[in-house]
Amino acid sequence: MQAFNTFWLSCLEHFRNELNAQQFNTWIKPLELEGINQDNETEVILIAPNRFVLQWVQDNFISHIKSMAEEHFAREIQFHLKIADQTKIPNHTKTVKKVIASTPSQQSKQNKKTSSQLNSNFTFDNFVTGKANQLARAGAIQVAESPGTAYNPLFIYGGVGLGKTHLIQAIGNLVHDNNQQAKIRYVHAEKYVSDVVNAYQHKSFDQFKVYYHSLDLLLVDDVQFFGGKNRTQEEFFYAFNALIEAHKQVIITCDSYPKEISGLEERLVSRFGWGLTVAIEPPELEMRVAILIKKAEQEKITLDEHVAFFIAKHIRSNVRELEGALKRVLAFSRFIKQDITLEITKEALKDLLAVQNRQISIENIQKTVADYYKIKVSEMYSKKRSRVIARPRQMAMAIAKELTTLSLPDIGEAFGGRDHTTVLHGHRKINELRASDPAINRDYTALIHILRG
Numbered sequence: 001m002q003a004f005n006t007f008w009l010s011c012l013e014h015f016r017n018e019l020n021a022q023q024f025n026t027w028i029k030p031l032e033l034e035g036i037n038q039d040n041e042t043e044v045i046l047i048a049p050n051r052f053v054l055q056w057v058q059d060n061f062i063s064h065i066k067s068m069a070e071e072h073f074a075r076e077i078q079f080h081l082k083i084a085d086q087t088k089i090p091n092h093t094k095t096v097k098k099v100i101a102s103t104p105s106q107q108s109k110q111n112k113k114t115s116s117q118l119n120s121n122f123t124f125d126n127f128v129t130g131k132a133n134q135l136a137r138a139g140a141i142q143v144a145e146s147p148g149t150a151y152n153p154l155f156i157y158g159g160v161g162l163g164k165t166h167l168i169q170a171i172g173n174l175v176h177d178n179n180q181q182a183k184i185r186y187v188h189a190e191k192y193v194s195d196v197v198n199a200y201q202h203k204s205f206d207q208f209k210v211y212y213h214s215l216d217l218l219l220v221d222d223v224q225f226f227g228g229k230n231r232t233q234e235e236f237f238y239a240f241n242a243l244i245e246a247h248k249q250v251i252i253t254c255d256s257y258p259k260e261i262s263g264l265e266e267r268l269v270s271r272f273g274w275g276l277t278v279a280i281e282p283p284e285l286e287m288r289v290a291i292l293i294k295k296a297e298q299e300k301i302t303l304d305e306h307v308a309f310f311i312a313k314h315i316r317s318n319v320r321e322l323e324g325a326l327k328r329v330l331a332f333s334r335f336i337k338q339d340i341t342l343e344i345t346k347e348a349l350k351d352l353l354a355v356q357n358r359q360i361s362i363e364n365i366q367k368t369v370a371d372y373y374k375i376k377v378s379e380m381y382s383k384k385r386s387r388v389i390a391r392p393r394q395m396a397m398a399i400a401k402e403l404t405t406l407s408l409p410d411i412g413e414a415f416g417g418r419d420h421t422t423v424l425h426g427h428r429k430i431n432e433l434r435a436s437d438p439a440i441n442r443d444y445t446a447l448i449h450i451l452r453g
């Protein structure tokens, strides 16, 4: 078994280098080597935490793992994947047949939907899929189709304006469509905090508990706002436990990976990792184009590809900004009563692009620098300190100081809540390196050139 443990460690190392952090954390890291058949030492059992991971590993990674093992041991090896023993893991992952109670309700369907705070404009149908969000979408659909049984909680993380709210609202809408009696609540974390404050002021925690603990589906958006708010975290801890134990679905979004949320209690951090954790990355060019075409379609406009490419090339940081740019173009063309052409688009976005040239957004800098060094954008706000991550992060901080008018604390905030002295140090470090290392100086100049367009 020792030899297999050693092999498994080297296998993990291999995938850690080969995959991006999100893929590694989702698919490979949760696997456990359970054992080998002692009789022939040619059959290995790997344990996956749930069906979803099992299927994905089976389809995408197992043949690679097998061939690495065969090369390592110079003999044929069979791998069998199994789901973790249900008795060893928390109750929440056990499969239950019926999750959402079909209690009769006095409320009309519409009232039910209104009280859930769901926005019916956010659906899976109008959510454009690409490499950047396909895992998150696949997980979301599974959860929507079998809430409480697939993965609990579902934790979706990623930068601003990348579609987290859209996706969890789409889950809520689909669950509602499948069962109008389901008691669903979408809540932004800030609203939850103010609900807690309210309950505190009015000594109405009992009511608060009854409400939140009786839901069938709780969707909490932007949970990073819980950071440092101890009473909120305590209440949420109780609500979370009550719901998970009753096999009710909890879905959470956040701007970072659970372990990187600052000011969050360890017991919540670990619970957030109980189910499935998936990331949404910034969309690539082609996906941005697809999103623009789809959004235009919703407005009954057929957007020319050249126009879509033009907008997508210039607006790169997130989907919300992309949508904003499209809205401007549509409004402008309606105003001058002319169809959308490339010239009209350039005219409509003239101010935006000029401002963008002067005030390059910090998200744009983070994305451009991350792309340049081939790291993930989320590493920009992660706590990782390895040189391959820390150097690009310092580069992005130094460029942000040069190209934006933001203060040092603001820049620090945008890089995962870092202190302003860290930004200052990053800026100094890059300047020193530029003087001593021509490669760094080249990178810096190239990045400034790309960002200024």
Ligand SMILES: Nc1ncnc2c1ncn2[C@@H]1O[C@H](COP(=O)(O)OP(=O)(O)OP(=O)(O)O)[C@@H](O)[C@H]1O
Pocket (backbone or CB within 6 Å): 126, 127, 128, 129, 133, 158, 159, 160, 161, 162, 163, 164, 165, 166, 167, 222, 255, 291, 319, 320, 323
């Ligand atoms: N893949 C996508 N397909 C279609 N629309 C998208 C997609 N991703 C994002 N959007 C749209 O972009 C806008 C911003 O998305 P959303 O509010 O869901 O982002 P978010 O990640 O929740 O941001 P924040 O972190 O600021 O809360 C929404 O109008 C949403 O419909």
